[in-house]
Amino acid sequence: MILAGRVWALGANVGATDLLPARYDKQGMSRQWDECAKHILEDARPGVAERIRPGDIVVAGDNFGTGHAHYYSAAVMGCRTAGIAAFLVDGIGGLFQRACIDFGMPAWPLPGIAALVADGDELRIDLATGDARNLTTGATARFAPVAPLILDILDAGGSGPWALRRVGAAAA
Secondary structure: OEEEEEEEEOOOOOEHHHHOOHHHHHHHHOOOHHHHHOOOOOOOOOOHHHHOOOOOEEEEOOOEOEOOHHHHHHHHHHHHHHOOOEEEEOOEOHHHHHHHHHOOOOEEEOOOHHHHOOOOOEEEEEOOOOEEEEOOOOOEEEOOOOOHHHHHHHHHOOHHHHHHHHHHHHHO
């Protein structure tokens, strides 16, 4: 799985309610993902939601995805609907990462990724090989590849579609 896009660089300790403020919980609970998408990073980076392009990548420091799991689905799906293609971070909370993968959103810890890029840089990364290249500066890095099973789940669009695909394959 190759990801390529513009970077939105965030710092460390970014929680689910930094991605989508808790005041939009009603929209999140009612799965109004389009409405959630309008408010991505509204407090942390005002005006970003209007400037996100499909394929953009959020890169952040350690401790990404903190906060109560209640807010995970709205944060993940709001970002995904807005056009964010992936969360690539120095470190991520395991439950948040699992929620992302379940929803088909690549979210992976790549220690040192935050130092490789700056806000607005163009990044290309092959999750299957671990090769990363900052297309703006030419800097490169290698990371541990993402497991094939996780890539398969992401390719299917999340754990639900992946499971249905497997059941369908077994039935055929």
